[in-house]
Amino acid sequence: MSSTAIAPPAAPAAQDRSRTRSTLPLIAPSVGVLLLWMIVPLVMTLWFSFQRYNLLNPEVGGFAGFENYEFLVTDPDFWASLTNTLVLVGSVLVITVVFGTLLAVLFDQPFPGQGIARVLAISPFFVMPTVSALVWKNLMMHPIYGVLGVLARAVGMEPVDWFAEYPMAAIIIIVSWQWLPFALLILLTAVQSLDHEQKEAARMDGAGPVAQFFFITLPHLGRAISVVVMIETIFLLTVFAEIFVTTSGGPGNATTNLAFLIYARALLQFDVGGGSAGGVVAIILANIVAFFLVRSIARRLEV
Amino acid sequence: MRTTGRQLLLITILGWGVALLLFFPIFWMVLTSFKSEVAAIEVPPRLLFTPTLESYAEVQARADYLHFALNSVIVSVGGTVLALALGIPAAYAMAFHPTRRTRSTLLWMLSTKMLPSVGVLVPIYLLFRTFGLLDSRAGLVVIYALMNLPIVVWMLFTFFKEVPGEILEAGRMDGARTGAEFWHLLLPLTVPGIASTGLLSLILCWNEAFWSLNLTSSEAAPLTAFIASFSSPQGLFFAKLSAASTVAVAPILVFGWLSQRQLVRGLTFGAVK
Structure with missing residues (x-):
């Protein structure tokens, strides 16, 4: 199903060329705007990063060399934000991939009301970030009125003041709640493409459910898991709204990630x-991940 | 056939338990939205209460909720329509008339999606300021269209690829030109694919909260930014926050439920189908 089927047998070369010419106007607008969208801000970010440029102090200007970068790497807030970014990304990845895989296997089993249960489980992914964050902060995690506080007191425990005592854990919980359904959705699709005869054969050979999971399901999911990890990483590197509306990066710099630092x-x-x-650092970090992601997707791409 | 009764019971309990647990914050939000402010912070909270719509009425009366909802609709629909208008011709050309450069063009488009928004926050903000686009719906529409264009092209490309080549072949034998081929043969076949692509784009625009928070303040602020104003609350606000959130989330939740299958394709750039 490809170019060979499309090009008519007579004079294929000439036909090909005319086709190329006729489709260029269809592709050019998309390529053009994306090129602008990528190049202009990228060049500007790079340019500004070497400039003395403060909007409050317009008289001071000019080439700064590596001053901005020097200032950045000698700033303890920067290293804290880098650590926070890695902790946030790493924790959310582990939580969503581990539970996402287990839940995908669970929701692959037929049970009564499975369709509705699956819809409920993936719902958090469609909740806008500002709503997720504020609902969790107030309705769930508020130490007095929140559901978690009420539950803790009901079983005789001291309620946890999440955003004062464990601010980063609170952010991790909120972001994981949003992204677990994403991992579940992708991995469930992958699990369902598994050949059931293969599992049947393994079962006949005496493999228990655990062995089946580790030797058949998990290897089959390898590719989907790596795609989930990479796509989530791209998005998680720049978590912003959840921090903006709950902690504003605090207390101190406890929840300031790279995105929030740049914003501030x-x-x-x-x-x-x-x-x-800071923006250049974020771009470099994202590019390291993007390199592997694009390569992995390219391998499957049939044109 | 091989699961015993007890296993089935266990799976059912586990599956429903997990589903209800994950859904609980949304359920609680909807429940709280029908309480009065005083009832919303009652400890212990009550499951049975006299429902009231006063929080919904107050959110509209005090904050002009519909203004922000309308902004959300305009920027989401605008961004999606623009992305589709740019993306459909490109995906069509690459799927049906591939050239040597198609592969690298697609991968390059994908890579533009990897540029972290926060990395270009400064220049975009300054450009918007220079051109008077800060707090304008038009500015947000352009950003959203560009943000979603790579996903739209990719998703459409995978849908177009599934159209059997023979159908177009037959059309061409009958002398259909590229334009006619598109309108009369392809469009009817791919409407479902275009619809799910548009739906995914709508969902992503509606929930976008980086650019909306940084580039709008009041005039053009969509719901994501409006809800953020509850982060510095005064007085009792749990019920009002819940009411505002419920209306903001409900339509997109329904869209998400309707299109969950197709979403996977779009979100993973066709890597998982």
Whole structure:
């Protein structure tokens, strides 16, 4: 099903060329706007990151060399934000992939009301980030009125003031709640494409459910898991709204990730140069992940 | 056939238990939205109460809720329509008339999606300021269209690829030109695919909360930004927060339920189907 089927047998070369010419106007608009969307801000970020540029102090300007980067790497807040970013991404990945895999296997089994149960389980993914964060912060985690606090007192425990005592854990819980359904949805699709005869054969050979999971299901899921890990990483590197509406990066810098640090530098302290240097770091980090993701997707791409 | 009764019971309990646990915060939010502010913070909370719509009425009266909801509709639909208008021709061309460059074009489009938004926050903010686009719906529409264009092209591409080549072949034998081929043969066959692509784009636009928080304040602020205003509350606000959130989440939740199968394809760029 490909180009060979499309090109008519007579004079294939000439036909090909005319086709190419006729489809260029169809592709050009998309490519053009995406090119602008990528190149312009990228070049500007790079440029600003080497400039002395503060919106509050327009007289000071000019080439800064690596000053912004030096300032960035000598700033303890930067290293804290990098650590926070890695802790957030790492924890959410582990939670969503482990539970996502287990739940995918669970929801692959037929049981009464399975369709409705699956719909309920994936629902959190469709809740906008500001709503998830504020509902969790107030209705769930509020130490006095929140459901978790009420439950804790009901069993005689001291309620936890999540955002004061364990702010990062609270953010991790909220973000995991949003992304677990994503992992579940993708992995469930992958589990369902598993050849059931293969499992049947393994069962006949005496493999128990655990052995089947480790030797058949898990290897089959390998690719889907790696796609989930990479796509989630791209999004989790730039978690912003959840932090913005709950902790504003605090207390102190306990929940300031790289995205929030850049926002604070650029739009709260008006330090365009410093914010851009942070932006370049974020772009480099994302590109490391993107490299593997694009390569993995390219392998499956049939044109 | 091989699961025993006890196993089935265990799976049913586990499956429903997990589902209800994950859904609980949404359920609780909807429940709280029908309480009065005083009832919303009652300890212990009551499951049985006289439902009231006063929080919904108050959110509209005090904060002009519909203004923000309308913004959400405009920027989501606008961004989606623009992305589809740009993406359908490109996906069509690449799926049915592939050239040597198609593969790398597709992969390059995908890679633009990997650019972290926070990495280009500073230049986009300054460009928007220069061109007077801050707090404008038009600015957000453009950003959303660009943000979703790679996903839209990819998802459409995978749908178009599934159209049997023979059908187009037959059309061409009958002398259909590219334009006619598209309108009369392809479009009817791929409407479901285009619809699910549009639906995914709508969901992503509706829930987008990075650009909306940073580039809008009041005039063009969609619901994601409006809900964020509850982060610095004054007085009792649990019921009002819940009411505002419920209306903001409900339509997109339904869309999500309807399109869950097709979403996988779009969200993983066709890597998992």
